[in-house]
Amino acid sequence: MSDTTRSSTANPQTAVHIQSSASQPHSNSHSSYFVRRLIIALVLLFVLASVISSIAWLIVHPLPPVFTVNSFTVSNFTLLNSRVKGDYELVISIKNPNTKASLSIDRSDDVCLMYDKSAAVIATAWMGPLYLEKMGQQSQSPRFRSDFCGPLHAGEFNEMSNDYWSKRMVSFNVIMRIRVRFRYWILPTKQSLIKVSCMNLVVEFSAAKEIHGKLKDTGGKNNCSVHHD
Secondary structure (H helix, E strand, O other): OOHHHHHHHHOHHHHHHHHHHHHHHHHHHHHHHHHHHHHHHHHHHHHHHHHHHHHHHHHHOOOOOEEEEEEEEEEEEEEEOOEEEEEEEEEEEEEOOOOOOEEEEEEEOOEEEEEOOOOOEEEEEOOOOEEEOOOOEEEEOOEOEOOOOOOOOHHHHHHHHHHHHHHOEEEEEEEEEEEEEEEOOOOOOEEEEEEEEEEEEEEEOOOOOOOOEEEOOOOOOOEOEEEEO
């Protein structure tokens, strides 16, 4: 028997190990190829789903909610040392104008109350979250606080004082920034940041030295403007 034959016969495990080592690179290459194909397929699927979702939302074309001031009252209104104090109660109606998509408001910055002729904030409030079905409508009543607001500039304070004491009318603006989420069928949620501006809310103080006032009747023209922020 030759030396080669004796070596192969004596070490069968060595021969098996050599064959296994020879086939291992091919197995690793196949696994790597499969992983790459899987990743590419998942990326293409994600891109396709995103394109379909974008096209679907373009077709649905959801409209932002409609805000309308129902009432605005001011009580205990005082002007002293360039500071404006008062209790403000706003009732605002929020309507979903969409016939296909529902919407929710899940985040809101401070609702800011300002004198119409000034950019200074005289009171702030917070508006809670809400959900509106298609064509649904709800009312919110944010209550304002002026504890942490600073004084007006001298010129602005004097102008407001003149409006209050002479004209018995003071005009306010309400500004808020909110996040709206739209939902339709099985599509991913679409979100939008919007700025709501309720301008020129004229409050009348009927009698002399009256510290309580209410929103002047404007014939139902108290709709607020909405812009994408």
